[in-house]
Amino acid sequence: MAGSDSDSDSDGDMALLSTLLEEDTGSQGNPTGDGDGVGDGGAVESHHLRSIDAAIVVRQLPSRGLSFQVGLAAAAALRARVVLTDLPHVLPNLHFNARANAPLLASRGAAAVRQLRWGERDDLLPLAASEGPFDAVLGSDVVYYDHLFDPLLETLGHLVRGEVAFVMAHLRRWKKRDAVFFRKAKKVFDVAVLHTAPPLPGSRVGVAVYRFTEKRRRR
Numbered sequence: 417m418a419g420s421d422s423d424s425d426s427d428g429d430m431a432l433l434s435t436l437l438e439e440d441t442g443s444q445g446n447p448t449g450d451g452d453g454v455g456d457g458g459a460v461e462s463h464h465l466r467s468i469d470a471a472i473v474v475r476q477l478p479s480r481g482l483s484f485q486v487g488l489a490a491a492a493a494l495r496a497r498v499v500l501t502d503l504p505h506v507l508p509n510l511h512f513n514a515r516a517n518a519p520l521l522a523s524r525g526a527a528a529v530r531q532l533r534w535g536e537r538d539d540l541l542p543l544a545a546s547e548g549p550f551d552a553v554l555g556s557d558v559v560y561y562d563h564l565f566d567p568l569l570e571t572l573g574h575l576v577r578g579e580v581a582f583v584m585a586h587l588r589r590w591k592k593r594d595a596v597f598f599r600k601a602k603k604v605f606d607v608a609v610l611h612t613a614p615p616l617p618g619s620r621v622g623v624a625v626y627r628f629t630e631k632r633r634r635r
Contacts, residue, residue, distance in 0.1 A: 471552045472499045472543075472575065474532065474568070488517055490554065491525030498525065498554075499547045501532035535567025540574055550575065553582040559597050560589075566600070572628065573604055582628035583610070588621050606631050 471494075473487040491498040500510055510529040521527060530547060532539045553575045558568060576582045582605070588594050601607055605628040613622035 470497045470499075470548075470550050471554055472547070472550045473501060474534070474553060474555045474558060474571065474575075475500075475502050487527055487554070488514075488521065491521055491527050493524075495525050496551075497528070499528045499530055499543070499550070501530050501543070503533060504531050507531055532571070533567075534564060534571045537574075540571060544574070550580060552580060554584075555582065556585040557587065558584065559586055559594060562593055562596065565597050569600055569604060576605060576628055577630055580630075584626045584628065585623055586626060587623045601628065604631060605629060 471487075471490060473490075487498045487500045490496060500514065502510055507529055514527045514529050517527070528547060530543050532543055553572065559565070572582050586594075598607065608627045608629075609624055610627050611625040613624070615622045
């Protein structure tokens with residue numbers, strides 16, 4: 417099972433990065449040709465994402481995800497300043513990798529490393545003050561442990577404001593658990609699907625990329 421989880425993490429990261437870099441397709445729909453086009457709205461969002469100047473990557477699952485690679489790739493490809501966040505004990509490794517890759521980003525982007533424990537205002541407020549404002553929040557495979565749903569949504573509630581969107585790659589593993597997360601999320605955010613990938617061999621579902629935006633009040 418560990419190998420399968422690792423593959424799904426990588427697929428989520430690649431789906432997220434692909435969506436960030438997707439070309440504006442106008443009325444042609446989804447350029448991946450997988451039959452699940454996101455329509456004009458998705459094309460417009462992709463155009464917006466390609467104009468990112470500063471983004472923050474949220475992660476708090478020590479053994480899961482490849483958000484460091486996504487952050488570096490996004491920084492280079494989008495020519496953006498990206499802040500990579502994680503739990504305190506993971507930061508030394510993140511700092512080492514960021515320094516090692518700094519020459520590759522020198523002319524194309526930048527990556528900073530900061531502590532961010534979901535739901536902890538003592539982490540979030542100083543980070544937002546020193547590194548913000550952000551144009552986007554990025555995450556891959558972050559809907560995993562149900563006890564972290566509320567802390568994650570609380571953190572996103574502080575970051576996803578106005579035009580700032582949370583773009584998340586997600587592979588559905590547990591129907592009921594995932595339904596709980598999205599039910600909670602939709603009380604706070606408007607949630608839309610930007611991209612769906614075809615299932616991998618042996619899987620029933622593929623990775624989906626979602627956009628969370630501040631919920632608009634209906635008149």
